[in-house]
Amino acid sequence: MKTNKLRFIVFLLMFSLVAVACGGDTADDAAEAPDTTEAPKETLAAPATTAPPPEVIVVWAEEKVANALDPLVGAYEAAAGVDVEVVVYDFGAIRTDVQTAGPAGEGPDVFLGAHDWVGELAANGVVSPLDLGSVASDLFDVGVTAFSYGGEVYGFPYATEAIAMYYNADLVDSVPTTWEEAKAACDAAGTELCVGAPGGGGGGDAYHNHPFVASAGGYVFASEGGFDASDVGLDNAGALASAEYLDGLVKNGTVASTDYGGSMTAFQEGRSLFWMTGPWARGDASAVNYGVGLIPQFDGNAATPFVGVRGAMVSSFSDKQVLAQSFILDFFATVEVQQAMYESDPRLPATKSLFAVVEAADPVAAVFAASAANGIPMPNIPEMGSVWGPFGDALLIIRDQNYGTNEETGVTVSNASDAMKLAAEQIRNAIAGG
Amino acid sequence: MIYLSMTLSKIFKYTLLAIFNALIVYAVPLALTFESWFFLSLILVIGILVNIVYFTDRFQPMKWILPGMIFMLSFVVFPAVYNTYVSFTNWSTGHILTKTQAIGVLEDRVFTPDDQKGLEFEMYILQDIDLNFYYVANLDSENILFGKAVSDNEIFSTSYATHEPSLFIDGEFSTPDGYYQLSGKEQIANSTTLQELSLVIDKNTRAQLYKISVFGASTGRLTSTSQLYTYDEMNDALFNNATNTLCPVVKDNFECEGKEIEPGWRVYVGGENYSKLFSSQRIRGPLGVVTKWTFQFALLSVIFSFAVGLLLSMILNKDGLKFQRIYRAVFILPYAIPAFVSALVWKGLLNPDYGVINSWLGPLYEMLDIEPVKWLKTKESARSAVLLVNTWLGFPYMFLITTGALQSIPKELIEAAKVDGATGIQSFWRITFPLLMVSISPLLIGSFAFNFNNFTLIFLLSGGGPPIIGSEVSVGWTDILISFTYKLAISGGRGNLFGLASSVTIIIFALVLIISAISFRYTKRLERIYGNI
Numbered sequence: 001m002k003t004n005k006l007r008f009i010v011f012l013l014m015f016s017l018v019a020v021a022c023g024g025d026t027a028d029d030a031a032e033a034p035d036t037t038e039a040p041k042e043t044l045a046a047p048a049t050t051a052p053p054p055e056v057i058v059v060w061a062e063e064k065v066a067n068a069l070d071p072l073v074g075a076y077e078a079a080a081g082v083d084v085e086v087v088v089y090d091f092g093a094i095r096t097d098v099q100t101a102g103p104a105g106e107g108p109d110v111f112l113g114a115h116d117w118v119g120e121l122a123a124n125g126v127v128s129p130l131d132l133g134s135v136a137s138d139l140f141d142v143g144v145t146a147f148s149y150g151g152e153v154y155g156f157p158y159a160t161e162a163i164a165m166y167y168n169a170d171l172v173d174s175v176p177t178t179w180e181e182a183k184a185a186c187d188a189a190g191t192e193l194c195v196g197a198p199g200g201g202g203g204g205d206a207y208h209n210h211p212f213v214a215s216a217g218g219y220v221f222a223s224e225g226g227f228d229a230s231d232v233g234l235d236n237a238g239a240l241a242s243a244e245y246l247d248g249l250v251k252n253g254t255v256a257s258t259d260y261g262g263s264m265t266a267f268q269e270g271r272s273l274f275w276m277t278g279p280w281a282r283g284d285a286s287a288v289n290y291g292v293g294l295i296p297q298f299d300g301n302a303a304t305p306f307v308g309v310r311g312a313m314v315s316s317f318s319d320k321q322v323l324a325q326s327f328i329l330d331f332f333a334t335v336e337v338q339q340a341m342y343e344s345d346p347r348l349p350a351t352k353s354l355f356a357v358v359e360a361a362d363p364v365a366a367v368f369a370a371s372a373a374n375g376i377p378m379p380n381i382p383e384m385g386s387v388w389g390p391f392g393d394a395l396l397i398i399r400d401q402n403y404g405t406n407e408e409t410g411v412t413v414s415n416a417s418d419a420m421k422l423a424a425e426q427i428r429n430a431i432a433g434g
Numbered sequence: 435m436i437y438l439s440m441t442l443s444k445i446f447k448y449t450l451l452a453i454f455n456a457l458i459v460y461a462v463p464l465a466l467t468f469e470s471w472f473f474l475s476l477i478l479v480i481g482i483l484v485n486i487v488y489f490t491d492r493f494q495p496m497k498w499i500l501p502g503m504i505f506m507l508s509f510v511v512f513p514a515v516y517n518t519y520v521s522f523t524n525w526s527t528g529h530i531l532t533k534t535q536a537i538g539v540l541e542d543r544v545f546t547p548d549d550q551k552g553l554e555f556e557m558y559i560l561q562d563i564d565l566n567f568y569y570v571a572n573l574d575s576e577n578i579l580f581g582k583a584v585s586d587n588e589i590f591s592t593s594y595a596t597h598e599p600s601l602f603i604d605g606e607f608s609t610p611d612g613y614y615q616l617s618g619k620e621q622i623a624n625s626t627t628l629q630e631l632s633l634v635i636d637k638n639t640r641a642q643l644y645k646i647s648v649f650g651a652s653t654g655r656l657t658s659t660s661q662l663y664t665y666d667e668m669n670d671a672l673f674n675n676a677t678n679t680l681c682p683v684v685k686d687n688f689e690c691e692g693k694e695i696e697p698g699w700r701v702y703v704g705g706e707n708y709s710k711l712f713s714s715q716r717i718r719g720p721l722g723v724v725t726k727w728t729f730q731f732a733l734l735s736v737i738f739s740f741a742v743g744l745l746l747s748m749i750l751n752k753d754g755l756k757f758q759r760i761y762r763a764v765f766i767l768p769y770a771i772p773a774f775v776s777a778l779v780w781k782g783l784l785n786p787d788y789g790v791i792n793s794w795l796g797p798l799y800e801m802l803d804i805e806p807v808k809w810l811k812t813k814e815s816a817r818s819a820v821l822l823v824n825t826w827l828g829f830p831y832m833f834l835i836t837t838g839a840l841q842s843i844p845k846e847l848i849e850a851a852k853v854d855g856a857t858g859i860q861s862f863w864r865i866t867f868p869l870l871m872v873s874i875s876p877l878l879i880g881s882f883a884f885n886f887n888n889f890t891l892i893f894l895l896s897g898g899g900p901p902i903i904g905s906e907v908s909v910g911w912t913d914i915l916i917s918f919t920y921k922l923a924i925s926g927g928r929g930n931l932f933g934l935a936s937s938v939t940i941i942i943f944a945l946v947l948i949i950s951a952i953s954f955r956y957t958k959r960l961e962r963i964y965g966n967i
Binding site: 055 | 468527528530531535536539540542554618619622623625626628629643644645646647648649652653655696697716785786787788808810811812899900901907908921929930
């Protein structure tokens, strides 16, 4: 029975392999165990530092931010005796992967993301509250509000973003404070279009249209220490009046029916006097000699653009909560790091200390930051997913004057107020049904 | 000697099996720690099967089939079963954790009474000769609190911190005798231990390390001695220690005084997702429009791309055509470019304001005196554009397979028809085309099923738009079922509704299955008719 003996030997061999495979873990455990408790007892000198390997902080960030952060963390690694591992991650994937990798025990300790993820992440229990403490006094309120959800703050805001108004500096000196004056300036300059703003011309865009309905009492969700999904204010008196005012602006040719691409080419070719968009478009705008001012006021109220905020958050599945908090508050929040980040990836500053630095160096950026300070953060609650489509579609109807009856659904939209009421209804239905 | 008789292949086989078994044994405790009973049973069953099959000689055929079966199980059957399972759960934003995980997250929460919120103070960390940790919390000059740092289970048995003004000499902290003060670096090295410790100040309050500073003094904050929520296993409820209320389980959340506590957890909800699809008016309305267009889109895509592909292959199939190979290579090009790249390029080309297509068509518009087409912005233009691009993407494949099929049709048949006096068109429709269909119709069915779920093209080219104005959910004229599902369940509503999305995909799967089954039956009939030629 040679073969049987052979099988027995193979089995024995395999068992020893298996034993080695299993034994590896226990051996490691034994090596890791004596960290602080078994250090030499005779001496009081630095008992803790000798045994344990350095702690590792895993940071997930999108490529630009990671590249900005990577050369900076060396200073912290040296001072704190830790390893900071900055992982380059696709921006959108951070949002989804934090929710799957975290519970599976493989997520980051710290991740950098957008404030409008906060509601979803907090509802799912994957992000920890971050008490900003003394750091908060250096922050613009809009940044802190953006990261607030259910009475807690969930991140350290480091950059904001909001739209303002570009003007063709060869044809006009500044952006007027009222829309009537803007129209008069266009008539004087004799441009084909007056204000090119994305969100018309077939391309729905709630983001760029927000100031048109929210500057005089309208709102997407009521905000009182966190956004309230049960209170949709897109069809309140203020919103309806604003929508009708926008309707007038479209009818008298102040606001052109353009989508993003259309408004861009019009501005670049000098066919429009103004272009309403954000700081990311400075390269595109430089086709003409441009300047930037605040969006004209609505009935004496400052325009309120949607503000996007980026921030650093702590995963609730990190087993190094205190270390992760310390990394953000003691290192990442310092003005030196913020400034170095700004130099490598210029976004509008969210801290007052960095704003002071930027204001002197780049006045245009300061205008955008001032516009953001007037704005309100995009609601960070999960229900916001129901808003973009209906809100953008309703404003598209107004911007394109596309009133009428839909033959398929039988719904009639005969004026701007109807469009806003329809959007508010769609949003309420979606929230109730979802 | 026995082991000398072992051939190289046997050594190879046993090494592979040994590695495999080592992996299995390694995976078992992992599955146990994650309490993943499904994976555990899967691992065990596969492990036992593999060992039985390869260590005995009784199952010779299985030795060949088993690897394929395992791969099919894990990459085809498992995802399908899992998808079905998800469609019967409430998996969505707010309900992505298991109940154990959700309770874990909730029990980690502490609360700070309102009047102590935002209070920050310096903390110093000391260690005595027995390596116990001590905290000094410098709240203010009246409260320089010192005491042993204890873990959560000792909070109610330890003595309270005492006021020790002697620790500060001229406002500078001085380490008392018999203690060692940890530097910031050392605190960080011990941070995982320190974050579990607290300095108990009184019955309700404790100080915890919050921020370790590597340059200055670290910072602490006050929290309650008890955690915010305690899970009460007896009642299966959560006890809120701040308000002293019991929060019972309501379906998939704990509810405190009528308010849902986030996060909730995943539960089995039966057919709820399916009934929502069919009973909710706001979903059912657009579902009709979308389903109709999905069929139109898939069918027209197949017909157009097949027609173009067949025409080209007929033309290029002529014997003695010059540069035949070059032509064929050129026509296959669209197939060689990844579809998502082509879709994005086409999106740029179709842009009504500065796209190439409208600038080329400019003279034509002027000649006919019509408005330029607003590609992708109106219902008709968007639907035509989507079909146009999909035809462009699809015809090379049809061209390839029809070229092959045409060459396999015996020439004698066509010649015989010619002798009998049939015209070119007659011999095409009566002989070539039916014979072509025998071999190609299964591929057409496959192409239909593919286009039925062609998310990439729709998502990247039109994004489903332009919007159907007045519908109750955000949906567009070019949305097909799968992109509608995405809008409904992933990008719209309240975050991600994975359960609902899975239930729609199951319905799509059923639709495709039925259509394919009918078509294949029809194809079989074709084969029976023409198969004996």
